[in-house]
Amino acid sequence: MFNRILVAIDGSSGSLKALDKAIEFQQLTEAEIFLLCVYKHHSLFEASLSIGRPPGMDIPDKVLSEYAKDVVKHAKELAKSHGATKIRGFVKAGRPSKVIVKFAQDKEADLIVVGTRGTHSDKDGILLGSVSHRVASQAKCPVLVV
Known part of the structure; x- marks a missing residue:
């Protein structure tokens, strides 16, 4: 049925529910699970807008990358505690969808x-979050x- 399942995670309760569902599928199919956290990449221009930051404060990409790794x-760890096996994690920068x-x-x-994050008022996310849509x-x- 499924050999490779990709779970998009961002630390939200919705993404953790998605992970739970992927674990259920894995227990039925023995598929490999790929966990992917995507963070928004900041251009050099965007990063330069934060030049007023205190000394020692990292540029946005570095902070977001570290956060994504933690996610x-x-x-x-959560998946393993629920009995999941064959799990690989990845972090990427860019537009999530x-x-x-x-x-x-x-x-x-x-x-x-x-x-999904639930109902949104924008036309692209009336029933789904914009990324899931x-x-x-x-x-x-x-x-x-x-």
């Missing part, structure tokens, strides 16, 4: 599992929105 580490879809293609994922509409494999 992946926590999710991995595009990175998730490309990563799924590169890793030949059979399923993408994402959380974009992933579901652009992915070449099935997408489960939890």
Whole structure:
């Protein structure tokens, strides 16, 4: 059924529910789980706008990258505590929906599992969060929105 399941995580309760669902699938199929946390990349121009920061404060990309690594580490530990096996974690920079879809293609994922943030007022996220909506509409494999 599924050999490779990609779970997009960001530390939110919705993404942790997605992880729980992926673990359930893994227990049925023995699929490998890829955990992916995507953080927004800041251009040199955007980073330079924060030149008024205190000495020793890191640039935004470094801070966000470290946070994303912590999110992946926590999710991995949580998954293992729920009996998951064959778990690999990844951190990438960029626009989340595009990175998730490309990563799924590169890793030949059979399923993408994402959380949703609930109802939004914008036209792209009336029922789904905007990232989950974009992933579901652009992915070449099935997408489960939890």
